[in-house]
Amino acid sequence: MAEEKPIHIPRQGYPELAYPKNIMPVATDSRQSAGIHILEYWRVIVARRWTVLAVVLTTMMVSLIWTFKQTPIYRAEVTIQIDRENQNILSFKDVYEVESSTDDTLRTQFEILKSRSLARRVIEDLHLDRNQEFQPGDLSTAGTYLDAIRRLVSPTSSTTADPDLLRPIIDQYLERLQVYPVRQARLVTVSFESKDPNLAARVMNAHAKHFIEQNFQYKWEATQQASDFLKQQLANLRSNLEKAEDRLQAYSREHQILFTEQGRNTATEKLQQLEEESTKAQAERFQKESYDRLVRAGNVDGLPQLLANQLLETLATRLAELQRDESELAVTFSPDYPSRKRKRSQIEQIESAMREEKERIVRTVHAEYTASVERENLLSNAVDQQRETVNRLNEEIIQYNIIKREVDSDKQLYEGLLTRLNEAGISADLRASNIRIVDTAEVPRNAIRPRKTLNVILSLFFGLLSGIGLALFQEHIDDTIKTIEDINEYLNAPTLGVVPRLQTLHGSPGYRSAYADPSKAQLPLADAIGKIDTISHEAPSSLMAEAYRSIRTSLLLSSPGRPPKLVLVTSSAPSEGKTVTAINLAISLTQVGARVALIDADMRKPRIQSVFALNDGVGLSSVLTGTASLKMAVQPCPIPNLYVIPCGAIPPNPGELLVADGFRRLIEVLLQFFDFVVLDSPPVSNVSDARVLGSMCDATILVVKAQSTSRYQAATTVAHLRDSHVRLAGVILNELDVRAGGYHAYYYKNYSYMTEANTHSA
Template identity: 30%
Template sequence: MNDPAPAPQASEAPGLTLASLWTPVRKHWMVIIAAMVLCGLGAMFLTLGRTKIYEAQATMLFDPQPPRPLGREVQAVVDISGEYQNKREYYRTQFWVIQSQKIASLVVEQLRLHQDARFVENLPPASKPSARTVSVEDAARILRSRLSVEQVKDSQLAKVSYQDADPQRAQRVLGTLVDVYAQHNLDQALDAMGVAADWLGSQVATLKTDLESSELALHDYKKDKNILSVSMDDQSNMLRGEIQQLNQALTASRTQREQIAARRTELLKINPEVPANVPATELLNSSLLVKLRSDYVTAVQELSVLAAQGKGSSHPDSLAAQARIDATRSALLMEVKNVQGAVDHDFNVASNAINGLTALLEQAKQRALDLNLLEIEFNRLRRSKDGNEKLYGLVTEREKENDLTRLLRFNNIRVVDRPLLPRVPVTPNMPLNVASGLALGLALGLIGAIGREQLDRTLKTPDEAEHELALTNLGLVPLMHDEDEGSGYTNRRKRRNRDKNKIKPGYPELVVHEHPTSGVAEAARAVRTNILFMSPDRPYRTLLVTSASPSEGKTTVACNIAIAMAQAGKKVVLVDCDMRRPRLHNVFGAPRDVGVTTALLAPETLREAIHTTQIHNLSLLPTGPLPPNPAELLHSEAFGKLLEGLRERFDCVVIDSPPIAPVTDAAILATRVDGTVVVVRAAVTRKDVARRAVRSLRDVSGHIVGTVFNAVDFERRDYGYYHYYSYKKAGYGSEVPPAPPPDGDGDDSARPSALS
């Protein structure tokens, strides 16, 4: 027995694709068509019962920056377009005004619509109105409810629309409304200009008096301060120049005094004992100092020469030289003293000049401060005079401009296109309403079809089975006959096409043998091949075929797998272990008096219990007499020995068992075989039942080879395996297997037999 394999990981759930959406549409297209027809007819009848509404349209120009016919120099005192932060705000405001209660009330009063019962009830001209009247305010609200304004994109234009059951009334009301709105806008501007004119007139007289007073005050001030001949600016400039000159002279005097002080310092450094070190600057300025210094230096040199000649200080020549030195020193010191006196005099003169210039500078600064005070008051008076003069001129000019603008009566809101008489109603729109009804019907039909498909909890496709059960799909087997296909047009057409290839009645369990070129036979051989390739190194010697519930085709699948194995050259025995509703003995026409149960009780009867069939390499072991306790027999040691004996005599043992859900027989058998094949019937096997069945097998560590997807209706194309359908339609395997005899007692007798 092969080792139990762990459950493979479940693949991801199939996403929502066009193919998954097309499947319910194709299956329930009649429901969708019916929903569309009903909704379309309903929309048509509702449309026919509604009152026809006509729409009149007018085009208006809203200019937030109106042209100035008097030129850009002439500005309107009152901006008739208003003051707004941006154009969008302006347009929103105007659209609100045109739909306002005030404008609507003016139109109602002018046309006396509040007394028109047809307007109030929105009746067509031919209808008979009641004597109903409403207030002006209520009639205005009715008018506003039928009015709409929409701006034309990227323009200053707007479309004003009004809807009414009477086309003439729609034209008349809208024409009156745009005229009333334009006139209202102009009247507002003119009223504002009138108020502005009154205010400007009163301001002109006041400003004229203020101007005269400011001019007289400025004149008196100039007279009092003696600034009539020279302007304040000229005086200020002259005083600034004087201060600048005094600053320059003061700086020069201070520099000169510093130079003189430096000479004094150098002269004071002269040593009376050695007066020869007179500063060079003083020697350059006095030739007498140069001569006296030269004489002194010469006398000193003579005395040095005499001393060098050995003549002492008492020598007459030395005494004479010393006398000349003393005389020249006294003369040099006297001249230095004279120079010092002159330098002191220059220092005093420079200091006096600095003091005088400082005093003059302070006086000039004080005069400048006084002048600043005068200038402040002067400028204040002059600004007052200039401001009054400018304001007086501006107000006078604006008064004239306002008068000119009032005379022009220019309106920045104009009617571009007046409303025409509407010929075609805008509502109800029959094509649009019918199309909407059809679309609604389509949506409801699709929702119903997809919802019905989603509520169907059966396994419908192999991919769905793989996802739900986490098992490999071993193959698909087409639906064998049409007993459950219904009586619709599509199903009748399918049956007519299949009738062309009908064959003689027989058991569907033998289709692989009786019709080896049919599509079902090819599918059975494909399942056989997949089973062999699932474990090529350790082939399945004992194979259990079961299903989750009855009537899912497990017996048919087991027979055809066994036949396909036998046709491949293997020696096969087909064992009927469905000891509750056995069927294989009827299929192969074998007696049931001996079989599995008798072989378990008397192993020597096994050879007698195995029957050869009309199919080469295929033998049959029926159930034998039905026992009261099948589960205990299958769980017994004798049954294990029976399987071992069959394994020794045959290459492959195929076991047909009861369904998994009702009884435990299949779970017991799954523990004794190499592999288990679970049959899933398309659109019949429920997901929850199949999951519980697979879980039951895994709980007992049964090795599940995979699933066979049975009873697939390829003509519905729900599965995507179109290659098989094309293969069949091309003439290969076109035989349709027959239905089983009506007296079948197995789980496959109640439904069309199929195998995958």
């Protein structure tokens, strides 16, 4: 055949293979962003799902075993109300301390609830020292370890005998006791944890009862102490009061200090009376003096005594009548008329009586004035004398008042302490308390620990978190090639295609489409794996076959101008799928109507003859050594247009046979009769055969096994090929786990629609 022989392509069956000239495969950008996208994390988790699942199951199993091995712990609670102190009975704060705030009082009561003395009372009452739960052997594993650490840290404390045998029991008791104040209320909730629910309830009720009794006891003891203190002080005050009263009485007798019933001094009272009498005498003297001045002025008739004198008034009335009668007689009779003389005699008698009465009143006015002056002088002298006496007594009363104040102060203290002593005696007999139990402890029905549901949820959460962390860590330390991006980044080579792992497609729609007839049952996984070598022929509508057809298309488009005719398929290391890739690539090339020769050039570990069940007696080694002709080595197979040249007998020197001119001439002859020649070579890392063959071929395909081939090994292989001037057409990512996510997973999981549609149309 001529070198530019065209390739027959049935466009009706495979229109996607009509490729234009100078078309190169599109390379994928190696870095989408500076950081790893969230989908990459999801891909890692799905790819390493078994690691995550193993960690989750292990964590949950350990958690479940630990949870169900734990002894159930029950919690009993009691609610206590703490009111303010009743101030109507006795305020002990007045005796001992200044009043403190309510919050301080509540906090004090909260601390008393957690006191060792109260715990000791409960332990002794319920005989908890005999309870097996409080014995030292009942400590948990963590408690045993902590106790051992404490003995190591302070060995002297463990060897010294503790005289208080209840100390470790009290420590355990207080570790299980919790006090929870209720916000915005005078309530407190006290709880106790125990393995026995009945014991937890009994301990809490006893704790509340002893808390109230201890409060009673504290108050009674405080009352007794206050009574003793008051009695002692009363005895001292009584003695001081008696001495002060005796000293006051002696001083009063010595200085003749007397007081009235109203508590006033008699000397002061007398001075006040004398001053009042002196004032009255002075006022009276003023009045008498005014009367005397009227008399001296000759205005006797202006005296009030004359005007108010009843006798003068009677005499004046009688005189007026006689004068009227005498006037009437004077009209008729002469002066010597006896009636007139008698009238005139009576008039003269009355006038004489009136003069005598006036003179007597004048003499009385003079006498009263003289007496008032004398009385005023006497009272003034008496006031002066009494003032001297009062001034002298005032100086003595100062000291008297000092002594009296001492007596009054001692008396008030004595009376106050006597009142408090009586109140203390009454309080000692009363059992009034500001503490009461609101809710008694009931026997708990459900255990608070272990919290099985919470432990399972937490174990699931932390197991999932640890599993994801371990998966990400494995992904970080894993240097194998897993994605196309790794190929582009680390190998700097184009990707011809991706071949999924058959096990990851089992059960998916794409796997079911392996058969042209949808009515056929799904092929068992073992049978499918056995036919994967020729799956492009056995199941042409499967996703696996489609993957190889995609590789074929990429290969045909990889060379500008014309497709490569001589193709080498190799790998970095054994068991990476190069032989299966070479077989299925050759089969896919025959499906476009081309004649293809498949050569098993791996003369160190050949496998193609076993796949096609060919005669391995004659093959490539026979032709190169001259023991057989090329026509004898080329063997047909059940696949149309596909001819196979097996390896034949394994030669001792395969490298020398491939370098010889006979191999080049063999290739030139084959290219004249076949459209494509596909070679399966040994791995690059083991021997140099692949580099020798690659330098002769139009294109070399490197097969990389996903999650198996290391980046360093693949990069070294690519470097060796390029150093040998091998034209690397691209890399095939083989056995990709499509369950790990990504574009290729989406493609292979959702391609069933197109493949099944093609099946029905066929």
